[in-house]
Amino acid sequence: MNIIFFLIGCSVFIALIFLAAFFWANKTGQHEDTYTPSVRILFDDEERDDEGQG
Numbered sequence: 334m335n336i337i338f339f340l341i342g343c344s345v346f347i348a349l350i351f352l353a354a355f356f357w358a359n360k361t362g363q364h365e366d367t368y369t370p371s372v373r374i375l376f377d378d379e380e381r382d383d384e385g386q387g
Contacts, residue, residue, distance in 0.1 A: 358364065
């Protein structure tokens with residue numbers, strides 16, 4: 334029974350770490366650019382040098 338309490342405590346602790354990381358990412362502006370990913374697919378990729386194929 335003690336191991337269940339230990340595992341629940343570890344789970345809550347890890348969840349709090351992930352929650353803190355999420356708030357830190359929002360605070361530092363990680364999620365502010367919502368425009369660029371939607372138009373990135375429209376730009377052409379750089380041309381590659383495909384020597385040796387053909």
